[in-house]
Amino acid sequence: MVCDDVKRIVYFYLDGQLGEQKKTAINSHLKGCRSCDDRVVISRRLRLFISRRLGPHSAPARLRTRIQESFASLRRPTAGL
Secondary structure (H helix, E strand, O other): OOHHHHHHHHHHHHOOOOOHHHHHHHHHHHHHOHHHHHHHHHHHHHHHHHHHHHOOOOOOHHHHHHHHHHHHHHHOOOOOO
């Protein structure tokens, strides 16, 4: 694995969405590449910071309703076509 590969899939790696083979390849690369390891550490810290700042908030009920209504209108067949 090369640095460009790591840059492309680092977020999948941090989300735990990679198979064992790719995860092992990235871990191996990170052990030998200080630049990529630093990038992963910074990305991990940034994600943690953002998740702590945002907390468990969700969208207001009114916004959720508007979004659901918009999706429902997209599913309805258009009259006259």
